Amino acid sequence: MTQATEAAQVARTIWTNHYLCPCGEEWSDEHDATCNDCCPVCDKEIEPFISDDGSITEKQIDAAREATLAKLGLCRCADCGCISRSEDLDGIKHLSQRVLPGDEMADGQCPECGALSYRVRLPESLYVVVHEHEYGMTVYQARATREPTVGELVKALKIDFDEEKGETLHVVVPEAPVRIGVA
Numbered sequence: 001m002t003q004a005t006e007a008a009q010v011a012r013t014i015w016t017n018h019y020l021c022p023c024g025e026e027w028s029d030e031h032d033a034t035c036n037d038c039c040p041v042c043d044k045e046i047e048p049f050i051s052d053d054g055s056i057t058e059k060q061i062d063a064a065r066e067a068t069l070a071k072l073g074l075c076r077c078a079d080c081g082c083i084s085r086s087e088d089l090d091g092i093k094h095l096s097q098r099v100l101p102g103d104e105m106a107d108g109q110c111p112e113c114g115a116l117s118y119r120v121r122l123p124e125s126l127y128v129v130v131h132e133h134e135y136g137m138t139v140y141q142a143r144a145t146r147e148p149t150v151g152e153l154v155k156a157l158k159i160d161f162d163e164e165k166g167e168t169l170h171v172v173v174p175e176a177p178v179r180i181g182v183a
Ligand SMILES: [Zn+2]
Pocket: 021, 022, 023, 024, 025, 039, 040, 041, 042, 043, 044
């Protein structure tokens, strides 16, 4: 090996690519590129949901995984954490004894352990918008999975906001997100 190829070898980035298939299979693989891979279960070609060159934190990987699970509509067992498609879940036995009125509805029963399994949803936060105008103040509320811009809130909540009249908008950003649907 020449010195030049040796240097190229050293400089080459090794990526840990993380994959999630719509069938529910998860795996990761090390490669010198952020390449697609075929699902070991159903053979579908999958793009990595995140590729780590060593600079990505566990938290960032977890957040990307949650977002991908939610996007794929997969379900997670509240007990063992097993990921399944909703069509692969078992029917819920003794439904009326296990789900109380007002509880979030489970999608089915985990095929591995029999506990209830729920569709993965991104945590939503409650944003409060205070609109001060010449007649006083109007308070609006919105839920979002990420922090919206003021422009997005004005549009989504149909706020009749006129800055030229000296009106003000104040957005109260929550400190902790409200976790919905995941035990
Ligand atoms: Zn698959």
